[in-house]
Amino acid sequence: MRVLAVFLTLLAALPAQADWLRLRGTHTELLTDAGEKEGRRALSRLEQIRAILPAAGDDGGRELRVVLFDSEKEFREYARSESTSGLYQSGLERDYIVTYAGGELPRVVTHEFVHFLLNQTPAPLPRWFEEGTAELYSNAQINGKRVRIGKEIEPHMNLLLARPWLTATQLAAERPAVSADQEQAESMFYAESWALMHMLNLSPNYRDHLPQFVTLLAQGTDASEAFRGAFGRDFEKALAELPSYLRRIRSVQLGTPPPAPFLAAKSELLSDVDAMLLRGDVALRRGLAEQARTFFEQAAREHPESAAAEAGLGMLALTQNRPGDARRYLERAMQLDAKDATILFEYALLERDAGAGTERVRELLEKVVALNPNFGEAQLLLGVRATDDRRYDAAVTYLRDAARLLPRQSYVWHALAYAQQKLGHYPEALEAAQRAVRTASTDEQEHMAEALRDALRDQVLGKAAR
Ligand SMILES: [Zn+2]
Incomplete structure (x- = not known):
């Protein structure tokens, strides 16, 4: 009795938990405890940005989950850096954005x-391009009448006026290499990237050549060469022109008609257990094993019938290299819910690693893509399996989907090129191999892709000569 009394006192001391809501957009779900209004505002903003960003076009159908915390304090439990206010992370079945409500x-x-x-x-875009573009569009002004981009971002401008700039070499590097204050250098990196992308997008001297720069990069041209080729001057020269451009910086009205506000369908209320599991999921993605365990264990204890709780414990076991535990949890999760693509996928990998027959693994992976055709890694594994079985037509179908969903992964393009080569489709194979070279992120990937590309060039040329 005494224990119960203590427990009830503790419960009373806890702050009331706000409801978690789910709103749905295009390939996007937004989950929030910051209230319906804030959630709708954020989701509408994303849909409008999707409509105005020229590079966006088709997002390949990849799913995005946005987690919008009401409390900055709670957000900080998942963010490592003090200065971060939002996170973007790519995942297996979907990508994630995690942030918190408030003025910014x-x-x-x-x-x-x-x-x-x-x-x-x-x-593959240079980091200054990505961060600069993200900053440039971040404060886009969209109302019923017009779309304007390029309004001055004051903190960036103040920094640019007050501090020495990064050199062209430092800006072109993935991380600015500086001896002194790294945090200061990072802030300058964002400010300078923003200013540069402002000029490249909006200055009459540059803007018409920007698409060509992107095309050259997509063709695998080295970044500094692509810059010179597209803009007719060196990267260093453009940076040197930036200070005088900034003196007359203006926002610009875009020709695109303003997209209508996005009206999400009625929100759904998340159950308590789903809200708990959501936090566990975010913790797991952030590599915070102990927090993840706390949420998943509590969820499993309070809701023994929850497949997602068992699955969460299974995923956690996988990240901690405990395959036996992982298998137990995932099997239980599948008994509770046989229709979760991620659970099935992870289970298929466990089966494969444990030496299960290829038929068995294929069967599981086919169930995964039947449940979610946009599961890129599953399409890839099915494509590789089909290649091993010499079913090259099937392989190419799977691998095309995989390449659409994972366009920056060199190994996907490599696998596609190889299967197309086996079918004798040399020109298509050569194109895929070239993409494998462009997207290579390690020396090994690059060497493998180059070898395949060279062989295909010989085959294409040989065929033409015959
Ligand atoms: Zn960023």
Whole structure:
């Protein structure tokens, strides 16, 4: 009795939990405890940005989950850096944006959303391009009459006026290499990237050549060469022109008609257990194993029938290299819910690693893509499996889907090129191999892709000569 009394006292001391809501947009779900109004505002903003961003076009159907915390304090439990106000992270079945409500929300969520959209484009873009574009669109002004971009971002401008700039070499690097204050250098990196993308997008001297720059990058041209080719001057020269451009900086009205506000359908109320699992999911993505465990265990204890709780514990076990536990949890999760693509996918990998027959693994993966055709990694594995079985037509079908969903992964393009080569489709194979070279992120990937590309060039040329 005494224990119960203590427990009830503790419960009374807890602050009332706000409801979590789910709103749905295009390939996007937004989950929030910040209230319906704030959720709708953020979702409408994303849909409008999708409509005005020229690079966006088709997002390949990849799913996005936006988690919008009401409390900055709670958000900080998942963010490592003090200065971060939003996070973008790519995942297996979907990508994630995590942020919190408040005055800066439209700008922050737009910045992260631009990363999501750019991540669906095949061209590997320099970091200054990505961060600069994300900043440029972050404060886009969209109302019923017009769309304007390029309004001055004061903190960036103040920094640019007050501090020494990064050199062209530092800006072109993935991370600005500086001896002194790294945080200061990062802030300058954002400010300078914003200013540069402002000029490249909006200055009459540059804007018409920007599409060509992107095309050259997509063709695999080295960034500094592509810059010179598109804009007719070196990167260093453009940077040197930036200070005088900034003196007359203006926002610009875009020719695109203003997109209508997005009206999401009625929100759904998340159950308590789903809200708990959502936090566990975010913690897991952020590599915070202990927090994730707390949420998943509590959910499993209070709701033994929850497949997602068991699945969460299974995923956690996977990240901690405990395959036996993972299998137990995932099997239980599948008994409770046989229709979750991620659970099935992870289980298929466990089966594969445990030496299950290829038929068994294929069967599981086919169920995954039947449940979610936009599950890129599953399409890839099915394509590789079909290649191993010499079913090249089937392989190409799977791998085309995989390449659409994972356009920046060199190994996907490599697998596609190989299957097309086996079918004797040399020109298509050569194109895919070239993309594998462009998207390579390691030396090994690059060497493998180059070898395949060279072999295909010989085959294409050989065929033409015959
Ligand atoms: Zn960013």
